[in-house]
Amino acid sequence: MRMNALTLKQLRALDAVARSGSLTAAGEILGLTTPAIHTQIKGLEDALQVRLTQRAADGGGSELTEAGQALREAALRIEEILSQAEANLEAIRRGQVGRLTVGVVSTGKYFAPRLVKMLQERHPEVEIALKVGNRTATIEGLERDAFDMVIMGRPPRRPEVIAAPLGPHPHGLVAPPGHPLIGHEAEIEALFAETFIAREQGSGTRILMTRWLDRIGEGRTYDALEMDSNETIKQAVMAGLGIAFLSLHTVTEELASGRLVALRAPGLPVERHWFLVRPEHARVRDVTLRIWDDILGLEGRYLPKVPGD
Incomplete structure (x- = not known):
């Protein structure tokens, strides 16, 4: 294999084929002709001596x-690294020491901007970018080294990470x-007669809800209505479509104003923790360690206060 013969143009052609499903569509994405895309893919295959594309299973594309x-x-990892390098260079051009990318799971977006504001006030020489997913x-981003650090619930088993607790993260039912x-x-039978408005598969909140219901219900079935954001779920609950298991950090304003009410049920609230996470094997910059230590030193002062606590 001649890995040193590969070019970014060839790799981007391969990615475009994967995203679009055909050489022609890939050419439209990149502004190239179909033969040009074919040439880029052929160059990769000749250099690596391996087949990289094939006819799609459905026979088309x-x-x-x-x-x-x-x-x-x-x-994709190369593109992430180049993107981060570009952002770092731009920050340095503006007189800053660099750019730090902080990933946060969707539930954390209710307090992460407050944390970023605190960090900006303490470290004006660092540009801090926030990415929510x-x-x-978020785990896929960790695997690609897309983040310098991440705020999330339970740390993943893969990739291997260094994790430090930030503070409590309560979950409960709202109606x-x-x-x-x-x-x-609520009695178990009455609870399982309700419709649960739930986050999408892959969400940490959905995983936690499923485990809680399985534990208290001992195999009982329940109706679930899936929605892909906490904001949509809150609106659905207020509209009377069902009840929802959510991070209580996402509903502090609604609980305080009375637009939503926390329900009492067996095993609630489910107490978890927020964690600050970074890839274990990644090269860590000094600025990353400085911000990491500063976040831990804040001792969770940016976390929402749940009414009634």
């Missing part, structure tokens, strides 16, 4: 082989005002 998928993963997307289960601890 192209898809990556197993080797092609492995090479694309490497290409669900748990699956609209006037719901019949308000004011007393």
Whole structure:
């Protein structure tokens, strides 16, 4: 294999084929002709002596082989590194020491901007970028070294990470005002007769909700209505479509104003912790360690206060 013969143009052509599903569509993405895309892919295959694309399973278009998928993963990591380098260079050009990228799972977006503001006031020489995604997307970002550090719930097993606790993270059930289960601890049968408005598969909140219901329900089935954001779920609960298991840090304003009410039920609240995480094997810059230590030194002062605590 002649890895030193690969070019960014070739790797971007491979990624475009993976994203679009055909050489022609890949050419449209990159502003190239179909023969030009074919030439780029052929150059990769000649250098690596392995087949990278094949006819799609449905008979139309192209898809990556197993080797092609492995090479694309490497290409995505390269693009992440180049993007971070570009941002760092731009920050340095403006007189800063560099740029720090902080990933946060969706539930953390309710307090992460407050944390970033505190860090900016303490470290004006550092540009801090915030990227929000669900748990699956955040872990994928960790694997690609897309983040300097991440704020999340339970740290992943893979990739291997260094993790430090930031503070408590309570979860509970919320319902609209006037719901019949308000004011007393809900019985199991009445609870499982409700419709649960749930986050999408892959969400940390969805995983925690499923485990809690399985534990208290001992195998009982329940109806779930899936929605892909906490904001949509809150609006659905207030509209009377069901009840929801959510991080209580996402509903502090609604609980304080009475637009939502926390329900009492067995095993609630489910107490977890927020963690600050960074890849274990990544090269760590001095600025990353400085901000890491500063976040830990804040001792969770940016975390929301849940009404009634």
